[in-house]
Amino acid sequence: DADVTQTPRNRITKTGKRIMLECSQTKGHDRMYWYRQDPGLGLRLIYYSFDVKDINKGEISDGYSVSRQAQAKFSLSLESAIPNQTALYFCATSGSRDGYTFGSGTRLTVV
Amino acid sequence: QKEVEQNSGPLSVPEGAIASLNCTYSDRVSQSFFWYRQYSGKSPELIMSIYSNGDKEDGRFTAQLNKASQYVSLLIRDSQPSDSATYLCALAGAGSYQLTFGKGTKLSVIP
Numbered sequence: 001d002a003d004v005t006q007t008p009r010n011r012i013t014k015t016g017k018r019i020m021l022e023c024s025q026t027k028g029h030d031r032m033y034w035y036r037q038d039p040g041l042g043l044r045l046i047y048y049s050f051d052v053k054d055i056n057k058g059e060i061s062d063g064y065s066v067s068r069q070a071q072a073k074f075s076l077s078l079e080s081a082i083p084n085q086t087a088l089y090f091c092a093t094s095g096s097r098d099g100y101t102f103g104s105g106t107r108l109t110v111v
Numbered sequence: 112q113k114e115v116e117q118n119s120g121p122l123s124v125p126e127g128a129i130a131s132l133n134c135t136y137s138d139r140v141s142q143s144f145f146w147y148r149q150y151s152g153k154s155p156e157l158i159m160s161i162y163s164n165g166d167k168e169d170g171r172f173t174a175q176l177n178k179a180s181q182y183v184s185l186l187i188r189d190s191q192p193s194d195s196a197t198y199l200c201a202l203a204g205a206g207s208y209q210l211t212f213g214k215g216t217k218l219s220v221i222p
Contacts, residue, residue: 042199042214043199043212048209088152090155097203099147099201100157102155102156103154104153
């Protein structure tokens with residue numbers, strides 16, 4: 001099994017729908033992150049969490065919310081999806097100075 | 112605000128040549144530096160980390176760090192078509208595990 005698992009891998013949803021992207025990890029890391037990636041814009045941080053009770057906004061949190069259900073689980077929600085939220089979404093974890101481990105990503109399309 | 116600058120490319124090199132990827136950064140207190148490889152539609156994969164000035168070699172990859180010049184580079188020797196990907200430079204500040212990413216350089220290795 002992968003160290004960082006994201007579900008779903010692909011999702012097409014309609015404008016205005018609520019959608020949740022899930023991330024779970026088996027690395028035992030305290031720190032978890034949600035990024036979106038758009039062509040030409042690189043990785044942009046949406047939210048991050050240092051532990052279950054510590055959740056922080058990133059540079060582009062508007063329109064998104066998160067929940068850290070346990071050390072191993074960090075979910076990202078789009079309360080009312082809009083087309084410009086179409087992107088590739090990545091969850092990542094870190095537990096040391098040795099960089100991040102990324103999940104496989106979720107390709108989200110909002111129509 | 113940390114900034115990480117990379118030439119977006121594409122950088123094209125012939126098979127067997129040395130590919131040189133460069134990254135500059137603005138925050139002098141940055142301590143940890145990373146290179147990630149990302150194939151199209153896939154998640155970033157850590158290929159090199161470097162923490163001290165100088166060179167660090169791992170197989171065909173060499174990372175070079177010059178903190179005085181705020182410059183980190185990645186050399187890929189004997190480039191292969193399978194090296195064609197986008198390479199992301201990332202860094203973290205002292206005592207921090209949180210990474211700031213550049214937008215990436217797209218490398219194309221021509222057979």
